[in-house]
Amino acid sequence: MNDAKIRLYVEHSLGQGQSIALSREHAHYLFGVMRLSVGAAILLFNGTEDGEWRAEVIVAGKRNGIVKCTFQTQSLQLPPNLWLMFAPIKKSRTDFIVEKATEMGVSCILPVQTDFTNAKRIQLDRLQAHAVEAAEQCGGTFVPRVQDMQPFDKALAELGDRQLLFCDEKMVGEKPIMRKTPGPWAILIGPEGGFSKRERDHLSSLKQSCTISLGPRILRADTAAVAALTIWQMTLGDW
Amino acid sequence: MNDAKIRLYVEHSLGQGQSIALSREHAHYLFGVMRLSVGAAILLFNGTEDGEWRAEVIVAGKRNGIVKCTFQTQSLQLPPNLWLMFAPIKKSRTDFIVEKATEMGVSCILPVQTDFTNAKRIQLDRLQAHAVEAAEQCGGTFVPRVQDMQPFDKALAELGDRQLLFCDEKMVGEKPIMRKTPGPWAILIGPEGGFSKRERDHLSSLKQSCTISLGPRILRADTAAVAALTIWQMTLGDW
Known part of the structure; x- marks a missing residue:
């Protein structure tokens, strides 16, 4: 019986009878915001082979708390071996791309600085937190790692x-057809304004590179990311 | 030769030699923000069979201006006869769904109030403005109409x-397979929390209804909209 609604990612090992001291943020969220009390159930996962566990609240404080694992509710489900590479754009859209990539199922997220990328750096902690939040919300047991740019x-x-x-x-207007080679893949989404001539030449010189079009309209980078991930997941992935 | 970068949607007929008085907002944007002056070129479209026209600035005022059509740069490209129906969610995600639907190519956007929809009303003007902005930016010549909820x-x-x-x-976890019946279609995206039992029964009683799954993770409504539109466009649409 799974009576728990709230899912949290924790950096702690999970297993039968395991007690976990909650972070201040989690305690505040569970007991201050969501008003859970002792005996309430939540779900925990840590992105490892421990999978997802139901846990019961043992101590509910204002700034701390303890929960105890009762039984496993899901084993670890790894996403396909798929990287999403993208050129960071405006802050909110970069957050979105990380969220969408996590929901759609990728193993790793790699921000790339291109000739036409305006962003000089990314806020890695914030992007990783977005991936954690998306994993909590989409029911996944894995959190893709966000690499530095x-x-x-x-x-x-x-x-x-x-x-x-x-x-x-x-290639706007051409058919989106992709090669069905199994194994590890990466999807590369360009910056607004596209790639430079030099970058495009580099890309076409790679023998493993497969180019597709995403329809007759020019998609924003975050839309293009979801569309490309859908095509890949339908063709080679876990959908 | 197309030397124009800025695209604007106007509610005015377009044609050879046609002069257009700009709205105060457009004049401010072109001459105040983007610093265009007399002789500069922009692109105009109005969502009708007039298509897209290159126009030159004739008068550049602070609060007004006149541009004149020189030649047609694109004919009207209608999207497929596809409706996107969705249950409005949080404001920013509803804005996103309208933007994404316009980029991906739909003919009409229909917000739907379901048993589990929290929103009691939508801001129709704001959503329609988002569709216009998305059309301006994606290079489309058509603006889908947003209906009232x-x-x-x-x-x-x-x-x-x-x-x-x-x-x-x-249906999470089942294969996304769709029927290839040509003709008019609608895509229905459920609210967060899903449809009620009553609504699900109603949907399965419709003989034209085709149910698909969008992978093993639970997608947010805005992600689901882009993914479903991708699958439809790849199978039956204009991609």
């Missing part, structure tokens, strides 16, 4: 022989 | 024999 060439070098799905706004 | 049963009655793609979060 890397320059375009360095990010491409990290691909190794990983397949690359490259969404090209210059 | 309707109760669930009334909205379904409007379908007639239009095919209905219903994205069911209760």
Whole structure:
């Protein structure tokens, strides 16, 4: 019987009878905001093979609390071995891309600095917190890691022989057809304003690169990310 | 030669030599914010068969201005005959759904009040303005009309024999497979918290209803809208 509604990500091992001291933020949320009391049930996951556990409130304080694992409710479900690479855009849309990538199911999120990227740095902690929140809300047991931003060439070098799905706004109007090679993949979403000539040449020189179009209208980067992830998940992923 | 970067939607007929008096907002944007002067070129569209026109600035005032159409740059491109029906959620996510639906290509946007919808009304003017802005930015020549919110049963009655793609979060984990019947379609995205038993029974009683799943994680309504639109556009639409 699963009577718990609230799901929290914790950095603590989970297992039968395991007690967990809550962080101040979690205690405030559970007991201050959501008004849970002793005996109430929540769900916990930590992104590892521990999976998801039902836990009961043992101590409910204003700034602290203890919960105890009662039984496992889900085993760890890993997403496909899929990276989302994107050029950070305006703050709120970057947050959105991280949230959407987590919901859609990726293993890793890599912000990339391109020739036309305005952002000089990203707030890694904030983006990782968005991934945690999205995992809590979508029922997933895994949280993709957000990497620090890397320059375009360095990010491409990290691909190794990983397949690359490259969404090209210059191909607007052509059919979105993708190669069905199994194995690890990455999806690359360009910045608003597209890639530079140099970057486009680099991309077409990669033998693992597969270019698709996303319809006749120019999509914003966050829309393009969800659309490309949908196409990939339908073709090769866990949908 | 198309030297214009800025695209604006106007409620005015467009054609060879046609002069258009700009609204105060457009004049402020073009001459105050973007610093255009007499002779500069912009692109105009009005969502009708006039399509898109290049226009030159004739008068550049602080609160007014006149532009004159020089030549047509695009003919009207109608999106597929596809409605997006959704239960309004938090304000910013509702704005997002309207923006995404416009970029992805729908003919009409219908907010629907379900048993579990918290919103009692929508700000129709604001949502329509979001559709206009999205059309200006995605290069489209058509602006989908946003309808006023309707109760669930009334909205379904409007379908007639239009095919209905219903994205069911209760089917999480099953394959997203859709029927390839051509003709008019509608996509229905449920509210957070899903549909009520009564609504689900009503939906399964409709013979034109086709149910798909959107993967093993529970998507937020705005993510689900983009994912469902991608699947539809890939299968039956203009991608």
